[in-house]
Amino acid sequence: MKLTSIYDTYTLNNGVKIPCVAFGTYKAAQGDNVEILKTAIESGYRYFDTASFYGTEKYLGQAVRESGIPREEFFIASKMWKDEMGYEEAKEAFLRSLENLGMDYLDLYLIHWPLPEPDCETWKALDIETWKALEKLYEEGKIKAIGLSNFLPHHIENLLGNCRIKPMVDQIEFHPGYHQAAAVQYCQEHEIQVQAWSPIGRGRVLEDAMIVRMASKYGVSPAQICLRYALQRGVIPLPKSSSPERMRQNQDLFSFEISKEDMYRIDTMPQTGWSGEHPDRERVRF
Numbered sequence: 341m342k343l344t345s346i347y348d349t350y351t352l353n354n355g356v357k358i359p360c361v362a363f364g365t366y367k368a369a370q371g372d373n374v375e376i377l378k379t380a381i382e383s384g385y386r387y388f389d390t391a392s393f394y395g396t397e398k399y400l401g402q403a404v405r406e407s408g409i410p411r412e413e414f415f416i417a418s419k420m421w422k423d424e425m426g427y428e429e430a431k432e433a434f435l436r437s438l439e440n441l442g443m444d445y446l447d448l449y450l451i452h453w454p455l456p457e458p459d460c461e462t463w464k465a466l467d468i469e470t471w472k473a474l475e476k477l478y479e480e481g482k483i484k485a486i487g488l489s490n491f492l493p494h495h496i497e498n499l500l501g502n503c504r505i506k507p508m509v510d511q512i513e514f515h516p517g518y519h520q521a522a523a524v525q526y527c528q529e530h531e532i533q534v535q536a537w538s539p540i541g542r543g544r545v546l547e548d549a550m551i552v553r554m555a556s557k558y559g560v561s562p563a564q565i566c567l568r569y570a571l572q573r574g575v576i577p578l579p580k581s582s583s584p585e586r587m588r589q590n591q592d593l594f595s596f597e598i599s600k601e602d603m604y605r606i607d608t609m610p611q612t613g614w615s616g617e618h619p620d621r622e623r624v625r626f
């Protein structure tokens with residue numbers, strides 16, 4: 341499928357249409373949150389990704405309301421945090437998110453991490469209980485699609501073997517230098533749509549010499565190379581920016597195509613810009 345703008349969609353495994361580019365709100369959120377989000381709406385974004393952990397839900401809700409654009413024109417996703425897992429806890433967390441947003445449904449709701457702590461021995465049962473709450477909310481029509489974040493194949497297998505409804509999405513760290521090929525391949529084989537958090541590697545990838553050379557070859561910025569790389573791998577990027585100019589630049593991804601050879605070069609570059617986060621391990625600080 342040829343994508344032509346950020347409003348083009350993928351179809352999730354339950355038939356719901358999801359835009360191919362989102363705006364990430366984690367730390368969008370330093371300074372005047374509502375104004376940044378209003379600017380993002382004005383610059384064209386309609387798919388916004390938030391989470392209870394980010395503290396941006398209420399600002400996003402306000403920005404959406406004050407935009408005057410009907411709620412149905414937006415695609416709004418949120419996530420429950422590690423301390424909100426469990427059957428009853430997840431249902432309560434969902435209601436809190438709705439209240440923060442001032443909305444009566446979500447387009448997408450995700451479990452933020454598969455393990456509350458790396459040494460959690462009960463994660464398999466906890467994930468199943470949490471997922472059952474999402475299944476219930478989904479069946480009640482309060483969420484249009486349900487999914488995962490930071491789940492690797494072994495975490496997803498646990499759910500697939502024990503649940504009725506297959507996750508529709510998995511949101512993982514994905515950018516040149518950390519593209520998690522095993523997780524992406526597993527999801528794509530199981531019709532789970534992959535989304536990329538930190539699609540430009542929080543800026544670190546932007547200084548990589550090969551990415552800089554490629555950007556100049558295609559006449560775009562290093563960030564556009566990163567975002568286009570995600571699109572060409574069938575992955576939804578969630579760029580975030582506080583600058584109107586970069587917000588617009590991050591939507592300008594459809595007038596060039598990275599060649600097959602250059603895609604392989606990016607696929608095979610050494611690890612660069614990893615956040616230090618891995619669901620099964622203690623965080624590494626660089």
Ligand code: A2P
Nearest residue numbers: 538539540541542543563579580581582583586
């Ligand atoms: P800024 O808000 O000043 O634009 P990631 O989403 O990979 O975690 O990266 C987010 C960071 O990347 C933010 O600090 C943001 O800074 C910066 N950024 C976003 N878009 C661009 C761009 N097009 N060029 C350079 N930096 C960008």
